Amino acid sequence: QVQLVQSGAGVKKPGASVKVSCKASGYTFTDYYIHWVRQAPGQGLEWVGWINLNSGGTNYAQKFQGRVTMTGDTSTTTAYMELSGLRFDDTAVYYCARSGYGCSGGSCYHYYFGMDVWGHGTTVIVSS
Amino acid sequence: QSALTQPASVSGSPGQSITISCTGTSSDVGAYNSVSWYQQYPGKAPKLMIYDVVNRPSGISNRFSGSKSGNTASLTISGLQAEDEAAYYCSSYTHSGIVVFGGGTKLTVL
Numbered sequence: 001q002v003q004l005v006q007s008g009a010g011v012k013k014p015g016a017s018v019k020v021s022c023k024a025s026g027y028t029f030t031d032y033y034i035h036w037v038r039q040a041p042g043q044g045l046e047w048v049g050w051i052n053l054n055s056g057g058t059n060y061a062q063k064f065q066g067r068v069t070m071t072g073d074t075s076t077t078t079a080y081m082e083l084s085g086l087r088f089d090d091t092a093v094y095y096c097a098r099s100g101y102g103c104s105g106g107s108c109y110h111y112y113f114g115m116d117v118w119g120h121g122t123t124v125i126v127s128s
Numbered sequence: 129q130s131a132l133t134q135p136a137s138v139s140g141s142p143g144q145s146i147t148i149s150c151t152g153t154s155s156d157v158g159a160y161n162s163v164s165w166y167q168q169y170p171g172k173a174p175k176l177m178i179y180d181v182v183n184r185p186s187g188i189s190n191r192f193s194g195s196k197s198g199n200t201a202s203l204t205i206s207g208l209q210a211e212d213e214a215a216y217y218c219s220s221y222t223h224s225g226i227v228v229f230g231g232g233t234k235l236t237v238l
Binding site: 035037044045046047049050059060061062095097100102103104111113114115116118119120121 | 173230
């Protein structure tokens, strides 16, 4: 079945970097985007960015530009998100999520900006 | 890019219908039919309920429906059940190629 398995939780110091992995299985990796979404404790969902696993193209939310890098390894069907210059308010659960594929009105198609399969989340705590 | 605007909370009794609104701008919700809705239970990953404004993924109950008028999208849940109590988030594609989420709505089933 389609699943995304993320790396384990971690504690980082302010200023450090974290790299979260997202291992995909059960589908053609390069046919989809992977989105990264985070959720601070008690807060809502915040979109971080996406990567097109076919072209390697990326698009990041403005607030993360310069600090985030998203990559994909097609040989291992694993997507990565690296966030540098960690601050206390980067403490959050980080989710990877796959873009979608659905059928409507007799036709099936990819929709790249909705997310139909989610990883279980990776908790990143920034603490001194 | 500002977050989409959702009510912080809504409530309803079992069997009733409720609607959650999601207001954006002419650069996101109003411009594209790429609005999605997600359900999230505490401590769990979000689950896609609606994509492209009106479409339900396979396995999602037809009690959930989506619509859009102008810059506002809506999620309607009919025949409310206790298991529907959760947080709901909308998201939209935007003109700059990014995605923006709403602040989330806590649904309470009375």
